[in-house]
Amino acid sequence: MTDHTPTETGTVCPLCGVGCRLRPGSDESRARGVAAPPNPNGRLCESGVGAFEVADERLTEPVVREGGGRRVVSWETAYDRVVEQFEAVVDAHGPDALAFLGAPHCTNEENYLLQKLARTLGTNNVDNRARHCHSATARALSERLGYPATTNSLEGLSEADVILVAGANPAERQPVAFNSFVRPAVNGGTTLIHVDPVGNQTTQLADMHLAPRPDTDAHVFDLLSASILERGGIDGTFVDSRTHGYGEFAAALRGFDQERAAAVADVDSERIRHVGDVVANADCVAAMVGTGVEGTNGRANASEALLNLLLLTGNIGRRGAGLYVLRGLVNEQGATDVGCVPDWLPGHQSVTDDDARARIAAEWGVEPPSTPGADAFELLSSFGEGVRGALVVGENPAISKRDREWVRQRLDALDVLVVLDLTPSATTRHADVVLPAAAGVEKAGTVTNLERRVQRLRPGSRPPGAAQSDAATLAAIGQRFFEAEDENYFEYASIGEVFDELTRVAPTHERLSFDEIGDEGRQWPSNDGVLYRESFATVDGLAAFGTPQPIGESSRTDGLELVTGGRTSEFYGNTQPDDRLLRIHPDDASERGIEPGDTVLVSTDSSAVETNATLDADVRRGSVYLHAAVADPILREDSSSVTVKPAAARMRTDG
Numbered sequence: 001m002t003d004h005t006p007t008e009t010g011t012v013c014p015l016c017g018v019g020c021r022l023r024p025g026s027d028e029s030r031a032r033g034v035a036a037p038p039n040p041n042g043r044l045c046e047s048g049v050g051a052f053e054v055a056d057e058r059l060t061e062p063v064v065r066e067g068g069g070r071r072v073v074s075w076e077t078a079y080d081r082v083v084e085q086f087e088a089v090v091d092a093h094g095p096d097a098l099a100f101l102g103a104p105h106c107t108n109e110e111n112y113l114l115q116k117l118a119r120t121l122g123t124n125n126v127d128n129r130a131r132h133c134h135s136a137t138a139r140a141l142s143e144r145l146g147y148p149a150t151t152n153s154l155e156g157l158s159e160a161d162v163i164l165v166a167g168a169n170p171a172e173r174q175p176v177a178f179n180s181f182v183r184p185a186v187n188g189g190t191t192l193i194h195v196d197p198v199g200n201q202t203t204q205l206a207d208m209h210l211a212p213r214p215d216t217d218a219h220v221f222d223l224l225s226a227s228i229l230e231r232g233g234i235d236g237t238f239v240d241s242r243t244h245g246y247g248e249f250a251a252a253l254r255g256f257d258q259e260r261a262a263a264v265a266d267v268d269s270e271r272i273r274h275v276g277d278v279v280a281n282a283d284c285v286a287a288m289v290g291t292g293v294e295g296t297n298g299r300a301n302a303s304e305a306l307l308n309l310l311l312l313t314g315n316i317g318r319r320g321a322g323l324y325v326l327r328g329l330v331n332e333q334g335a336t337d338v339g340c341v342p343d344w345l346p347g348h349q350s351v352t353d354d355d356a357r358a359r360i361a362a363e364w365g366v367e368p369p370s371t372p373g374a375d376a377f378e379l380l381s382s383f384g385e386g387v388r389g390a391l392v393v394g395e396n397p398a399i400s401k402r403d404r405e406w407v408r409q410r411l412d413a414l415d416v417l418v419v420l421d422l423t424p425s426a427t428t429r430h431a432d433v434v435l436p437a438a439a440g441v442e443k444a445g446t447v448t449n450l451e452r453r454v455q456r457l458r459p460g461s462r463p464p465g466a467a468q469s470d471a472a473t474l475a476a477i478g479q480r481f482f483e484a485e486d487e488n489y490f491e492y493a494s495i496g497e498v499f500d501e502l503t504r505v506a507p508t509h510e511r512l513s514f515d516e517i518g519d520e521g522r523q524w525p526s527n528d529g530v531l532y533r534e535s536f537a538t539v540d541g542l543a544a545f546g547t548p549q550p551i552g553e554s555s556r557t558d559g560l561e562l563v564t565g566g567r568t569s570e571f572y573g574n575t576q577p578d579d580r581l582l583r584i585h586p587d588d589a590s591e592r593g594i595e596p597g598d599t600v601l602v603s604t605d606s607s608a609v610e611t612n613a614t615l616d617a618d619v620r621r622g623s624v625y626l627h628a629a630v631a632d633p634i635l636r637e638d639s640s641s642v643t644v645k646p647a648a649a650r651m652r653t654d655g
Helices: 075-093 108-120 135-144 154-159 175-187 201-205 217-230 236-242 246-254 258-265 269-281 302-312 332-337 354-364 376-382 404-412 470-481 495-505 586-591 647-654
Strands: 021-024 031-034 063-066 069-072 098-102 126-128 162-166 191-195 208-210 285-289 322-325 389-393 416-421 433-436 445-448 453-457 560-565 582-584 599-603 608-615 623-627 641-646
Touching: 063 075, 075 098, 075 389, 075 416, 075 433, 075 470, 098 108, 098 376, 108 126, 108 332, 108 354, 108 389, 108 445, 108 470, 108 495, 126 376, 135 302, 135 322, 154 175, 162 175, 162 269, 175 191, 175 201, 191 201, 191 269, 208 269, 217 246, 217 258, 217 269, 217 302, 236 302, 258 269, 285 302, 302 322, 332 445, 354 495, 376 404, 416 470, 445 495, 470 495, 582 586, 586 608, 599 647, 641 647
Parallel strands: 098 126, 098 389, 162 191, 162 285, 191 208, 285 322, 389 416, 416 433, 560 623, 582 608
Antiparallel strands: 021 031, 063 069, 063 433, 445 453, 560 641, 582 623, 599 608, 599 641
């Protein structure tokens, strides 16, 4: 496969899910924005300006492990080693002894080729971590509407009367989208409602801020639905013609203990009723959600409750309304769209769907397995036991949110580990074969942003040494596996041929073609921007109502509930948080003898981190905020309740 040569026509920022278009500036290490639908004013955020600053320490040659050391080899030798060792695993243990891990930093074509390689070898053991970032939201969207994707275009926000942002801080995390679409809408009269236990930059623009206890967003949305139902604010025509299950949902809401739910969420009932009136009186309501609505371990059902609210008020299937998933990484949406998951084929078709597998078999010449594979967490747990060989592309499982020593043991227990990456990492240290990859600004292909917009990447520079795109590497490995076949399933003349094959097997992409995407990109399934105008992508064409979230017990302990912010992009080695401070309410700080700037210990029974405190009244009482990168040891314990005390107090105790 040939990659396109470097071009000056611009590419897509490889960092976040907004998908801003950019090109090298006069100083080639700095980018300048190019006006496109995701960044219509040609704006870039601070991170985007540095998009061409790829990590200094790069992998440049294929390397294989031999004995106790490693040696540089040719690509041909590396390919042979991969195929030989993977075939040995399949011969001894079967295809399900293999695991394939992709990444949201990889292009659509790269994730597509990875899942195709897995499935043509006979396993659905393929996954990527993007699927776990918004798992509850994606599941609710998929099961109840049809696709695990944002329902509308960013530019449609200009027509919203109300924008409800929950569990997210787009003013900081997606600043170009926020300043290009949300801020102008608010300045033009749109009401912004922010639901988050911690006030932040998004709150500063909001007309209303609801600060429920962490993991109780579902109660807030159920309370809003109950309030709207009481006031007769439902869209009866929409509910009758486009949904089912309303009767059961309404009956459950009428028996819903609103007083208790408000107490558990710790929100003011009058304020809830006021917000409910605003939502009920609006013609168009758009909701934007981040990972904060997922709750601890994805247990909270906030996304389900929010969908109920949108269906109740008829705010799905038209401009200025809908649900926006604020994807954090460049190709989170695309990695799932192209089937780099264990239970869905390209185009969000179930692996158990006979017709879908037949459609793909007609194109590939091989039918995918019909049994869902294991997900990334299950696969990692099986390394060295059920799983004996792994191919990891653009990912670093050695730093996954698990005990690090346990992960190292799992990686070393594999018979063979092959890693494709930009730089040396904690995972490449364990690999038997390491293959050097091109960065996003160095390769061709496509990525899909948070509004389902498929956009073209065009290389602005060449990768160093012998490094090449993951697509070229995966196609070459696939050719080696099937070189004895009459038809080679991985023979592509260009990256465009890979994308166009995707359009033939994925119904969501069938109206697209690589050559017609252009610089502005195209949204799937069409360029209209609005999903579900006439019907939902469900069996009966209707959207289903869910049930209210069960109300737990209200409790207050001596501990504080930890709220974490999104991780900065780990791409290009950018792992340092912008803000390492612990944000704590002044009253909570006073109770613990904490002064501004104090060094504090944030701990659970089994882990702790040390940082400095800042007092912030925008953090609700009983909660503290810490960036996820700083809180990482605590997050590995899946803990949400922490103790905070001055580090000096610990020293006195230890002494």
